[in-house]
Amino acid sequence: MRKTALVITLLLASSAALADSYTFGNRVVTDGDSIGKLVEVAGKPDLVTPIQNDYGGQIGEKWTYFRDGKTLVFTINPSGKILSITESR
Template identity: 45%
Template sequence: MKRVIVGLFLAALALPAAASDTWRVHSQVVSTGDSEGRLRQVAGKPDRETPIETGRGGLKGYRLEYFQGGKSVQVEIIDGKVASITQLES
């Protein structure tokens, strides 16, 4: 059992990106499930906005990217809601 836990811990350390359910922006928090409007109210205008396509080429949503304090935070918007938050260290 200890080997499994240690293995999972080491695998988590090897990941370059950290996916999370929340993102602190100044004194407020954005969470998965929040609306796109709330995200933009709290975080402001994104530094980069990229469309996410379906397998057939249709529009699935958007990936909004914010650069903050030496890291990049990518927020995926699907159906007008925050679907995922990924923080990438630079």
């Protein structure tokens, strides 16, 4: 019984750890959040780059923020949801 509970707890914790997230002050933005929440928490992006498929159709956007010496890139899908968050220096 204890082993089962431990395994379930570890699986739940690892799936939560796979989610991309970034903290702006005391507010958190995670993948799956809307661009409305991102703008509310982080403000307007410093750079918006369209993502195109092989035929030139727009399939999303990359929203870039430059904060505290870091570059944060939020990949946005066409329906306005955050797909991934990438942080680099």
